[in-house]
Amino acid sequence: MTELAYDPAGAARSRSRASGLGRAVAIWLWGLAALIFLMVVVGGATRLTESGLSITQWKPLTGIVPPLSQADWLAEFENYKRIPQYSEVFPDMDLGGFRFIFFWEWSHRLLGRVIGLATLLPLIFFWAKGALSFDLKAKLLGILALGGLQGFVGWWMVKSGLSGRVEVAQERLAIHLLLASVTFAAVVWIASSLKDRPAEVPTRVLSRLKGFSAGILALVLTQIGLGALVAGLRAGRVFNTWPLMEGHIAPPLDQLTSLSPLWRNFVDNMVLAQFQHRMTAYALLALALSQALYALRYVPATRSSRRAVILACAVATQLLIGVATLVLAVPLWAGLLHQAAAIVVLGLAAANAEAIWAERSRRMA
Incomplete structure (x- = not known):
């Protein structure tokens, strides 16, 4: 042979x-x-x-x-x-x-x-x-x-x-x-x-970062959906003040629930649509900053900490663009910049989550 x-x-x-x-x-x-x-x-x-x-x-x-x-x-x-x-x-x-x-x-x-x-x-x-x-x-x-x-x-x-x-x-x-x-x-x-990425994060830290990344990605998608409701209802052209909505942090309950049946407010109420969009933006920024601070404390000078910091900065920038868009009553250029920045934030959130989840999967394999 x-x-x-x-x-x-x-x-x-x-x-x-x-x-x-x-x-x-x-x-x-x-x-x-x-x-x-x-x-x-x-x-x-x-x-x-x-x-x-x-x-x-x-x-x-x-x-x-x-x-x-x-x-x-x-x-x-x-x-x-x-x-x-x-x-x-x-x-x-x-x-x-x-x-x-x-x-x-x-x-x-x-x-x-x-x-x-x-x-x-x-x-x-x-x-x-x-x-x-x-x-x-x-x-x-x-x-x-x-x-x-x-x-x-x-x-x-x-x-x-x-x-x-x-x-x-x-x-x-x-x-x-x-x-x-x-x-x-x-x-x-x-x-x-x-x-391919080298392993760089201790296992005990990965679990917490995995939770942060999943939460951020879910909130970004939620915020994009809420933004579409705001756009569809033209709710960005009302309550054009910040940080208050016509003098209130939260509008009166009767304005937030003015439609009947109650569920209609979540798709047809301009006041509730804008309020939800504002509050979700604050929650997203808080979560992104928390991830960045956690990564800087436990895994400084790594790709994971750099990704977290970049993502937090992008979320903060997007929030500022959103405020400007609102205060200016949604001119075309601001509306487009706001939507484009939202997709950039989504891409960063997806890449961040993938990297963390992939490293955790390799550890468990």
Whole structure:
């Protein structure tokens, strides 16, 4: 029997190829996260410019092409004139104004299609090249499914504003934004997991940091959902003072519970929506500062403490941006900056949580 000779040069080439593919997968995922970030920012502009209802039909394939002729533009404008938003909010809008809002919604939907292709095509390529583990394949298929679901939820949201209302339902807007945020956080988590990190945190400290990181991530997602309710209700344009709401830390109970039945206040009450958003911001800052102080005390001069400090600074900055946005009564630039900063905070929180949980999992393995 002839023994197969070990080929060190061939083994080295295989390791180099695998390493190169691994780096390519990481670059792809970080690029995908950047596209989702851009999608959320454009979505914010779509909301703030009242553009979300400008395209009244859902055409997943043919909708990629915008109107190309004057007749096409007039036909789209006529479709828009049939919904309540035109007659009740923009009755004096001309074709030029319609083109402006159409551009934002069309760009938002186009980005959704681009993200779908940017997820599917590289996934097929890396799968065929054998660059993905079984675990990674399952996670990436989940990301692809979330993207598909987001398209349906987006249309479900838009449909709520085409009759009987002059804007989309705020609870559907919150679900739409939360789903995008969860997808973004998941992509950041997976991309972060592809990086090897040395162990640096004692086991007794890891448990506490794990709790901090999970709590912060959950609060960031909660705050984003509450922010969507504020945006949907236009609650940022009332009570434009800080730190008090019209002279109160907490508005009177009868204002917070003015709607009946009681549950309606959590989705339809502008006063409660803004109050919840404020209080959650304070809770998030307190938790992020607590994590940073704990990490600086028990694991100073480590990646974990640096991540915690950066995250706390980002949360504090976001709170200041939120205050400015409120006091200025939500100008477009401030609203977009506030939403963009929220997604940056979410990305930092997801990367921080992944690093801590991964190290704890390695210790328990």
